[in-house]
Amino acid sequence: MSHRGVRVGLLWALVLLGAADAAAQVWVGRSGPRAGAFEISGGGTWSAGQDLAEGAATLTPNPGSGSASFELFQSEPTLKSVFGAQVLVGYYITRAFAIEGGMQYSRPTLSVRLSDDFENAPSLTADTNITQYLFTGSAVYHFGSSPRVVPFVAAGAGHLRDVHNGNELIETGVEYHGKFGVKWWSGTGRGRIGLRAEGGVSIRTGGFNFDEDYRTVPNGAVSLAYLF
Amino acid sequence: MKRLLTLFVTLACVAITSEPATAYLKLGTGSGNGTVNLRWDDLPVRYFISNASGGGVTSTQLRDAVDRAFGSWSAVDTASVSAEFAGFTQAQPNDDDGLTVIGFVNQPAQDRTLGATSFLVDTASGEIMEAEIFLNSFFAWSVAGGGEANRFDVESIALHEIGHLFGLGHSALGETELRNGGRHVLAAEAVMFPVAFSAGSITGRTLRADDIAGISDIYPSSVYQRERGSISGRITKGSQGVLGAHVVAFNLRTGKLVGGFSLNANGSFVVAGLEPGPHALRVEPLDDGDIESFFDLSLNIDANFRARFHDRIVVVPRGGGTNDVQIRVEPK
Numbered sequence: 001m002s003h004r005g006v007r008v009g010l011l012w013a014l015v016l017l018g019a020a021d022a023a024a025q026v027w028v029g030r031s032g033p034r035a036g037a038f039e040i041s042g043g044g045t046w047s048a049g050q051d052l053a054e055g056a057a058t059l060t061p062n063p064g065s066g067s068a069s070f071e072l073f074q075s076e077p078t079l080k081s082v083f084g085a086q087v088l089v090g091y092y093i094t095r096a097f098a099i100e101g102g103m104q105y106s107r108p109t110l111s112v113r114l115s116d117d118f119e120n121a122p123s124l125t126a127d128t129n130i131t132q133y134l135f136t137g138s139a140v141y142h143f144g145s146s147p148r149v150v151p152f153v154a155a156g157a158g159h160l161r162d163v164h165n166g167n168e169l170i171e172t173g174v175e176y177h178g179k180f181g182v183k184w185w186s187g188t189g190r191g192r193i194g195l196r197a198e199g200g201v202s203i204r205t206g207g208f209n210f211d212e213d214y215r216t217v218p219n220g221a222v223s224l225a226y227l228f
Numbered sequence: 229m230k231r232l233l234t235l236f237v238t239l240a241c242v243a244i245t246s247e248p249a250t251a252y253l254k255l256g257t258g259s260g261n262g263t264v265n266l267r268w269d270d271l272p273v274r275y276f277i278s279n280a281s282g283g284g285v286t287s288t289q290l291r292d293a294v295d296r297a298f299g300s301w302s303a304v305d306t307a308s309v310s311a312e313f314a315g316f317t318q319a320q321p322n323d324d325d326g327l328t329v330i331g332f333v334n335q336p337a338q339d340r341t342l343g344a345t346s347f348l349v350d351t352a353s354g355e356i357m358e359a360e361i362f363l364n365s366f367f368a369w370s371v372a373g374g375g376e377a378n379r380f381d382v383e384s385i386a387l388h389e390i391g392h393l394f395g396l397g398h399s400a401l402g403e404t405e406l407r408n409g410g411r412h413v414l415a416a417e418a419v420m421f422p423v424a425f426s427a428g429s430i431t432g433r434t435l436r437a438d439d440i441a442g443i444s445d446i447y448p449s450s451v452y453q454r455e456r457g458s459i460s461g462r463i464t465k466g467s468q469g470v471l472g473a474h475v476v477a478f479n480l481r482t483g484k485l486v487g488g489f490s491l492n493a494n495g496s497f498v499v500a501g502l503e504p505g506p507h508a509l510r511v512e513p514l515d516d517g518d519i520e521s522f523f524d525l526s527l528n529i530d531a532n533f534r535a536r537f538h539d540r541i542v543v544v545p546r547g548g549g550t551n552d553v554q555i556r557v558e559p560k
Contacts, residue, residue, distance in 0.1 A: 057478045057485055057510075059402060059415035060436075064426025070403070070415035073537075075508060077480055112480060114508055114537045118403060121535035126508055128541035164543040168550055169504055210481050 033227055034190075039090035041196050043223025045104055049081035050217065052110075053210040073117040077210065082108040084132070086221055096142045100154065104134040110208070130208055133161040134175060142183075150183045154198075160207040173206025183225060191228040197221070255347075255397045264354030266347065266395040267446050272310035273359075273393070276317040278331020282365025285382055287316060287331070289371045290363075294330055297386040300435055301394060306444035306452035306501070309394055321362040324348065328358050328393075330386070332365040340410065342367060342424055343385050345392035361389040368427070375430040384425070384432030391420050396442045397522065398422040400474045401487045404516045411518070417485050422521040437484035441501025457544035458500040461553025462490070463511055465533055469495025470557060472519070472529035478508045480541070489514075489522075504546040509538035511555050533557040 033039070057072040084106025092098045107129050115123035138156030158175035179200025186193045199220040209215060255266040275298075277291045285293075291313060298311040314327075321329045335341065341364055348358040363369065363385060370379035402416030404423055413423040418438040425432055444452045463473040473490040477499045488499035513531035514522060523529055538555050 052480075055480075055483050057476075057483065057508075059417040059485075060431055061415045062413045062425045063429045063431070065412070065414045067414070072403070072476075072485075073478075073510065075478065075480060110506060110541055112506075112508055112541055114510075117510070117535060117537075119512055119535040121510060121512070121537055124537050124539055126537060126539050126541050128506065128543060164506070164545075168543045168545040168548070 033092050033095055035092055035094050037092040037227060039092070039098070039100075039225055039227045040088070041090075041223040041225035042087045043085070043196070043221055045084045045086045045106065045221040046219060047082050047084065047106060047108070047202070048218040049108075050079050050215060052077040052079060071116065071118070073121070074113075074115045076113040076115075078111050078113075079208070080109045080111060082106045082132075086223065088223065090140060098140040098142070100136075100138045100140050100156070102136050102138075104132075104136070106132045108132055129165055131163040131165075132208075133163070134202075135159045135161070136175070136177065138177070147188050148185050150185065151180070152183065152198075153180045154178070154200075158202075160204055162208040164208075171207050173204055173209070175202055175204045175207075177202045179219075185227065191226070194225045194227065196223045196225045255392070255395050264352070265446065266349055266354050266356050268309075268394065269353075269355045271308070271447075272312040273328060274312050274314040275328045275330055276314050276319065278321055278329055279316040279318060280320075280332050280365075282332025282334065282363065283367055283369030284379065285332070285369045285371055290331070290382060291316070293371045293382040294386045294390075296433075297383050297390050300387055300433070301390055301443060304435065304440050304443055306440065306449050306456060307447045308449045309443060309447045311390075321360040322346070323360075324358075326358060328360065330361040330389075331363070332369075333362040334365045335362070336366045338364060339366060342380055343389045345389045356393075356395065359393045361386070361393060363389075370428075375428050377428045380424065380427050381430045381432065384419075384430060387433060387435070388419050388424075391439060391443065394443060395446050396420055396439070399438050399442070399487055400489070400514055400516060400522065401436075401438050401476065401485055402516055411516075418487070422518075437479075437482075438486045441486045441499075445500045452501070454547050455504070456501050457504055457546060458498055458502060458549040459507065459509070459542050459544060459553055460496070460498040460549055460551050461555065463495040463497060463555050463557060465530070465557050465559060469493050470530045470533065471495065471527060472514050472523060472531065473497070473533070473557065474512050474514050475499055475555075476510045476512070477502055477542075477544075478510065479503055480506045480508060493528075498549075500549075502544045504544050506541045506543050509542055509553065509555065511536055511538070511557055532560055534560055 054076050056074050059070045061067045061070040086104040088102035090098045090100040111125050111127040113125050136158035138154040140154040142150050142152045144151050155178045160173035160175045162171045179198045181198025184195045202217045205214045279287045302310050319329050321331045343363045346360050349356050368379040369382050370376035371382050375381050399418035399420040401418040402421040403414045404411045418436050463470040475497050476487045490497040512535035519529050
């Protein structure tokens with residue numbers, strides 16, 4: 001089976017599992033969230049940095065100079081790791097299966113090391129900030145039997161919007177994510193407060209990038225959550 | 229008022245009697261208290277080919293090579309330029325006869341000059357009325373597809389001179405070294421660099437980002453106005469502006485280089501024709517070509533400072549400009 005076939009198979013398995021749960025109510029107990037419940041959470045996020053395509057400012061060498069290449073200077077760009085914020089709103093279709101929408105905000109720094117200049121310009125690191133908005137939609141599946149400690153997995157897609165300093169340039173892209181996490185609920189009442197921690201990967205294309213390839217960004221988040 | 233403004237803008241070291249107006253050099257001429265850029269108002273440019281052969285190349289071969297060179301400029305989608313072959317002529321490229329003529333002339337006295345372009349311009353408006361390009365048949369020339377050893381490529385040199393014909397000055401995007409009493413080019417990233425590559429090379433047949441930005445700035449198409457942006461600002465040394473500093477914008481995504489100059493005593497510069505996205509900026513003194521290849525010698529060009537990078541990445545917007553970039557340089 002191809003990789004694409006495996007992914008499609010897993011997706012159907014997840015959907016079927018959710019449907020089965022709706023009928024059998026696998027997550028039993030009076031303390032479980034009821035179908036139709038909402039969950040709101042907000043907190044901090046962290047996204048890993050990434051080295052972008054290293055390159056050199058090259059000139060075309062004169063064939064008569066005997067050199068095959070000519071570098072005016074070197075550039076090593078890096079998108080630094082960044083802390084941000086997120087807000088999520090979830091809706092429980094069943095006790096185990098929820099859909100969730102959210103927004104993340106962060107201000108990553110693009111740093112570029114400029115060095116090895118042909119005319120000995122002093123090396124330095126130049127930078128700029130990007131304001132990044134990520135609007136996401138996810139399917140969330142909760143499992144386990146404890147009403148207070150609830151592991152979950154989620155997968156979904158998002159719209160990436162990178163705004164350069166001063167709104168000079170806006171670049172959009174598509175994001176896909178998969179994550180796992182745990183929710184700790186403070187009580188078992190109908191309305192309850194909890195803590196939510198999660199980690200995963202975000203696969204992005206478009207937005208601010210130096211090439212057309214997909215890039216994988218590990219990330220994590222900790223949020224306060226309210227279920228009602 | 230019209231007068232013959234002779235602009236010898238050549239591939240080897242020859243003087244330009246022009247005052248550039250804005251970024252990466254557009255040719256200009258003084259008009260009243262200001263400067264007007266040279267450009268053709270009526271396109272296509274109708275040109276004649278002199279029927280004199282030279283340097284081992286016939287007039288028909290010259291016409292074909294010139295046609296390909298014009299085609300390279302016309303193919304730039306961010307610029308609106310065009311030209312049309314009007315026929316062969318007995319006229320010489322240096323005659324003031326109302327015709328735009330391209331051809332070979334034997335000039336052994338100019339033994340470092342491969343070719344030159346001169347204009348008849350309206351000095352009030354900057355409109356080019358007539359232009360002449362001569363290729364020096366003192367040298368050996370070639371039109372072979374892959375070039376020929378020890379012969380200069382007609383298409384490459386014609387591409388450079390036609391850039392002048394359309395109103396472009398020289399680019400400083402290159403590095404040279406002094407050797408045997410002359411300036412030898414190590415590398416360049418613009419067809420409009422004033423010093424030619426060695427005989428036998430055909431790399432000069434391809435326009436670079438700097439050339440494309442320049443021609444598009446003079447003859448902008450709707451694509452250019454919609455899809456390109458600019459960076460402007462000021463180069464200072466101490467409290468004074470720097471005149472003649474070469475500013476290079478490096479596109480961090482594409483690796484393309486586009487240069488410009490600070491063009492007044494205030495140190496103001498504009499680098500236009502840039503693709504949107506993040507750019508690194510580098511400033512250097514004009515030390516890779518004779519200053520007179522770029523500027524009128526009456527200008528007080530300041531080359532006494534060290535090359536440096538700007539400490540901020542500058543993001544170029546689509547169809548707009550990033551202003552107020554301030555770069556301070558230090559004396560050597």
